[in-house]
Structures are given as structure tokens and as C-alpha cells.
Amino acid sequence: xxxxxxxxxxxxxxxxxxxxxxxxxxxxxxxxxxxxxxxxxxxxxxxxxxxxxxxxxxxxxxxxxxxxxxxxxxxxxxxxxxxxxxxxxxxxxxxxxxxxxxxxxxxxxxxxxxxxxxxxxxxxxxxxxxxxxxxxxxxxxxxxxxxxxxxxxxxxxxxxxxxxxxxxxxxxxxxxxxxxxxxxxxxxxxxxxxxxxxxxxxxxxxxxxxxxxxxxxxxxxxxxxxxxxxxxxxxxxxxxxxxxxxxxxxxxxxxxxxxxxxxxxxxxxxxxxxxxxxxxxxxxxxxxxxxxxxxxxxxxxxxx
Amino acid sequence: xxxxxxxxxxxxxxxxxxxxxxxxxxxxxxxxxxxxxxxxxxxxxxxxxxxxxxxxxxxxxxxxxxxxxxxxxxxxxxxxxxxxxxxxxxxxxxxxxxxxxxxxxxxxxxxxxxxxxxxxxxxxxxxxxxxxxxxxxxxxxxxxxxxxxxxxxxxxxxxxxxxxxxxxxxxxxxxxxxxxxxxxxxxxxxxxxxxxxxxxxxxxxxxxxxxxxxxxxxxxxxxxxxxxxxxxxxxxxxxxxxxxxxxxxxxxxxxxxxx
Numbered sequence: 001x002x003x004x005x006x007x008x009x010x011x012x013x014x015x016x017x018x019x020x021x022x023x024x025x026x027x028x029x030x031x032x033x034x035x036x037x038x039x040x041x042x043x044x045x046x047x048x049x050x051x052x053x054x055x056x057x058x059x060x061x062x063x064x065x066x067x068x069x070x071x072x073x074x075x076x077x078x079x080x081x082x083x084x085x086x087x088x089x090x091x092x093x094x095x096x097x098x099x100x101x102x103x104x105x106x107x108x109x110x111x112x113x114x115x116x117x118x119x120x121x122x123x124x125x126x127x128x129x130x131x132x133x134x135x136x137x138x139x140x141x142x143x144x145x146x147x148x149x150x151x152x153x154x155x156x157x158x159x160x161x162x163x164x165x166x167x168x169x170x171x172x173x174x175x176x177x178x179x180x181x182x183x184x185x186x187x188x189x190x191x192x193x194x195x196x197x198x199x200x201x202x203x204x205x206x207x208x209x210x211x212x213x214x215x216x217x218x219x220x221x222x223x224x225x226x227x228x229x230x231x232x233x234x235x236x237x238x239x240x241x242x243x244x245x246x247x248x249x250x251x252x253x254x255x256x257x258x259x260x261x262x263x264x265x266x267x268x269x270x271x272x273x274x275x276x277x278x279x280x281x282x283x284x285x286x287x288x289x290x291x292x293x294x295x296x297x298x299x300x301x302x303x304x
Numbered sequence: 305x306x307x308x309x310x311x312x313x314x315x316x317x318x319x320x321x322x323x324x325x326x327x328x329x330x331x332x333x334x335x336x337x338x339x340x341x342x343x344x345x346x347x348x349x350x351x352x353x354x355x356x357x358x359x360x361x362x363x364x365x366x367x368x369x370x371x372x373x374x375x376x377x378x379x380x381x382x383x384x385x386x387x388x389x390x391x392x393x394x395x396x397x398x399x400x401x402x403x404x405x406x407x408x409x410x411x412x413x414x415x416x417x418x419x420x421x422x423x424x425x426x427x428x429x430x431x432x433x434x435x436x437x438x439x440x441x442x443x444x445x446x447x448x449x450x451x452x453x454x455x456x457x458x459x460x461x462x463x464x465x466x467x468x469x470x471x472x473x474x475x476x477x478x479x480x481x482x483x484x485x486x487x488x489x490x491x492x493x494x495x496x497x498x499x500x501x502x503x504x505x506x507x508x509x510x511x512x513x514x515x516x517x518x519x520x521x522x523x524x525x526x527x528x529x530x531x532x533x534x535x536x537x538x539x540x541x542x543x544x545x546x547x548x549x550x551x552x553x554x555x556x557x558x559x560x561x562x563x
Binding site for chain 1: 316320323327409413418561
């Protein structure tokens with residue numbers, strides 16, 4: 001498993017195949033940057049966990065190459081539901097993790113546990129931990145090895161909304177100092193912290209790039225126009241333009257208009273609104289969120 | 305970002321294994337089992353005549369039981385220790401050495417330590433030491449109880465039984481370790497190891513083979529009396545243990561992690 005590395009890339013994967021009878025990875029190629037938060041998303045069975053287990057050396061691929069930059073050095077992986085020896089304390093788990101990895105952060109156990117929201121329970125046996133606490137301990141147990149690259153499989157799946165927000169903030173902060181790869185089914189979480197998004201579907205990469213680029217790629221020339229009433233008057237006026245595809249009053253004060261192209265809308269809409277004489281409160285592009293973009297791209301590019 | 309430092313101390317795999325046998329009460333449990341047989345079997349040997357007499361209290365049946373001798377107390381202990389005691393010890397060993405039994409826990413270990421033998425050796429060693437300590441403690445209890453109730457056992461005989469017991473445990477510990485590496489599951493591995501312990505007694509009906517296997521160590525009366533040579537059986541036990549431990553470590557090292 002070797003391939004030439006690209007600059008600023010932590011991991012370069014080419015044509016990776018691990019076929020579990022039609023699921024797994026079926027020819028995935030992708031590049032993980034060495035800094036920032038990279039989110040790998042995809043439907044169940046898309047190959048996310050398979051990718052993680054291959055990159056971490058737990059499973060050998062059928063074919064393809066994985067190249068990890070020498071600068072990465074240490075790489076840490078935390079599964080979605082980490083498990084520890086139940087009879088160890090949280091602080092002992094960190095000691096054990098560092099001892100096993102033969103690397104240790106200069107931060108103390110107390111500091112690391114506090115950073116992960118476990119400051120009060122360092123001396124408690126982990127057998128009594130809730131799923132959310134165990135998930136936080138999973139992150140702390142990777143942090144104690146001070147990895148250059150952290151791989152976290154659904155790191156917020158067991159957390160309550162407050163815990164989710166705290167851990168997302170922590171991951172965003174970690175992304176400024178090292179590479180963080182995570183998978184999540186919560187696209188709202190991904191949208192908050194991811195710099196790069198990789199979408200897997202049926203074992204292949206269907207999108208890779210910056211989150212902004214993904215959202216821009218899915219933009220449609222649709223605008224929402226809010227007025228003080230008179231939406232029913234505005235819709236027919238906008239429909240008269242030959243570049244208008246569709247115009248509709250959604251309520252007394254909101255009109256939705258779809259143009260042929262973004263350029264048509266940016267050029268024609270301000271002029272038409274000015275000429276209509278109807279007072280405008282706001283005009284906003286109907287931007288897709290990650291949910292919309294994800295659904296669209298998976299539907300469009302999934303291998304048949 | 306904090307600069308990493310190389311870990312030179314902390315919770316080493318050896319320390320973790322001692323904590324495992326202590327905090328999970330496995331040490332106490334195993335010591336209790338061996339001590340129970342150590343104190344119980346000489347007592348049983350001493351009062352066997354009375355027990356059988358009261359069980360067959362009938363005018364038609366008359367049972368004559370020989371007066372107990374010190375060898376009876378020690379041999380009785382060996383029989384229990386090398387069957388039930390060994391099974392409990394093997395269950396403990398298997399659960400400690402089944403590093404891949406829990407997928408998520410295996411991820412914790414395998415993503416931090418590539419050279420798996422550095423984890424397996426402490427697990428196996430501490431398990432075997434615990435089993436050996438339990439067996440020796442039980443032997444001491446049996447020796448004391450026999451001395452008080454029946455008479456002082458032969459020192460050389462007790463030492464020969466100890467040696468035979470150590471080697472027998474080592475051989476089956478090695479085989480259980482190999483099975484653990486192949487099967488992963490704690491339940492299945494323990495069950496098969498126990499069946500092997502039970503089936504091994506069949507070999508005693510085939511003396512020419514038994515002499516060249518660990519089973520040759522289970523003729524406790526001859527071992528105690530020193531009327532049979534232990535050399536070949538001890539060598540066979542050590543070879544089986546070494547081969548099984550080496551093969552088990554190699555298999556575990558090269559296996560991929562599976563859900």
C-alpha cells in the first residue's frame with residue numbers, strides 16, 4: 001500500500017477496494033488534508049467505517065493504495081462506541097492509552113479530561129459511564145497520544161444537544177492545530193465544523209471538496225422575495241420576463257421565482273423589482289443546506 | 305499545540321494485567337477454588353469410610369474401606385485441582401487473552417500497539433502465574449490438612465505432584481491460548497478447552513501414548529510414589545506449551561480485525 005504523496009495531504013487513497021459482497025469500498029479515491037476538519041458522510045453501508053479501518057491498518061484492502069504522509073507520524077482512531085476496560089478509571093484509561101501508543105501529550109490527564117467535559121470523573125471506573133461519557137473519554141484517549149491526525153467515527157452520536165455543541169466546538173478547535181477526520185449522520189453538525197466534505201455512496205467517492213464549494217455546486221437560480229403584501233401582484237410581473245422559468249406567490253408577502261441561470265437572475269431581477277414599484281423587504285438566494293446538497297448529489301451521482 | 309513526549313512510565317500492559325486479576329476478583333476467585341479443594345479433599349479422604357458407611361447403611365451391603373494414608377489426601381487434591389481448578393483457571397486465561405473478543409476494545413488496543421505480542425505475553429504470563437499460585441496455595445492447604453487429619457505426606461512426593469501440576473497447567477494453558485487466537489470468542493474457546501481437559505483423561509487408557517503426553521502427569525499415585533518417570537511427559541508438556549504459545553501469538557498478530 002504505497003503511493004506518491006501530494007503536498008499538504010495527510011492521506012492519499014487511490015482506487016481502494018474492500019468488497020464485502022457488494023458493500024464496503026468499491027474503488028474509492030480521495031485525499032485528506034493535513035489540517036482542518038474533514039467530514040466523511042454517506043448513507044449507511046457507503047463504506048465510511050471500512051475506510052477508517054483500512055487507513056488505521058486494522059483491515060487489509062483487496063486492492064488499491066493508501067499513502068500516509070510521513071509527517072503524520074501518529075494517527076489515532078476512535079470508533080463510534082468506544083469500549084474500555086470497565087475496571088479502570090478514566091484517568092487510568094488515558095495512562096494506558098499513552099503507554100500503549102508510546103506517545104504522550106504534555107497535557108495532564110486532568111487537563112485532557114476537563115477539555116473533553118469529564119473533569120469531575122477522572123477517578124471513577126469507566127464501567128459506570130454513560131454512552132455519552134464513554135464517547136467523550138474516547139476522544140480524550142486519542143488526544144492523550146497527541147496525534148497529528150485524529151479519526152473519529154460518529155463522535156457525537158451518543159451525546160445530548162448540549163454535549164453535542166461542546167464536542168463540536170472542541171473538534172473545531174482541534175482542527176486548527178491538527179487534522180481531524182470524522183464521520184457523522186448529523187449533517188447539521190458537519191455543516192457547523194467541516195472545512196472539507198467527502199461524500200461516499202455505494203463504496204465510491206461522489207464528492208470531495210470544500211463545504212462551500214459543495215453548497216455552491218448545488219445552488220439553483222431560485223430567489224425568495226419578501227414584500228409588504230402584494231405577492232400576488234408581483235408573481236405575474238416576474239413571470240413576464242422570458243428568462244423566468246417559474247414564479248409563484250407562496251403567501252401574501254413571499255414570492256418565489258426561478259430563473260434560467262444565476263446570471264439571468266442577478267441581471268434581471270433587481271431591474272424587474274424596481275420597475276414593479278412594489279416595496280421590497282428582502283431578496284435572498286434560496287441556498288440549499290447540506291441536507292439538500294447531500295440528497296441531491298447522492299441521488300445524482302450514486303453508482304447504479 | 306502541546307509537544308508530545310515519549311511515554312516512559314504509566315499504565316504498562318503488565319500493570320494492567322495485575323489490575324485485571326485483582327479488580328475483577330479473578331485472583332480471589334481462583335485462590336478460593338484451589339483452597340476449597342486443598343482443604344476439602346483431605347477431609348473427604350479422611351472420612352471416606354464414614355461417608356460411604358452412612359450412605360450404604362443396610363443389612364445386605366457391607367462395605368470395607370481401607371484406612372486413609374497421606375497419599376490419599378494429596379492425590380484427592382490433585383484430581384480436583386487438575387480438573388475443576390484447571391477449568392476455572394483456563395476460563396480466566398481465555399477471557400484475558402481473547403484480545404479480539406470485543407471488536408471495539410480490540411480497536412483500542414490494535415490501533416495503539418502494532419506488535420501484539422507485547423500485549424499477549426503479559427496477559428498469558430499473569431494468567432499462568434495466577435493459576436500456578438492458586439494451585440500451589442491449594443497444595444499447601446492440602447498438605448497441611450492431610451498432615452493434621454491423616455499423617456505427614458512425603459515431601460518428595462508433594463514436590464513431584466507440584467512439578468506435574470505446573471507442567472500440566474502450562475500445557476493446557478498454552479493450548480487454550482492457541483485456541484483463543486484462532487476462535488476469538490471467549491465462550492466457545494473456554495468450552496472447547498474444557499472439553500479437551502475432560503477428553504484428555506481418555507488417553508490414560510493408552511499408556512504408551514500417555515507417557516509421551518501431558519496426560520502422563522495425571523497418574524498421581526505413581527507420581528507421588530515416584531514409581532514412574534516424569535521426564536518424557538514433562539518435556540512433552542513444555543514442547544506443547546511452547547509450540548502452542550508461539551503459534552497463537554503468530555496467528556493473533558497476523559489476523560485482521562473482524563466484526
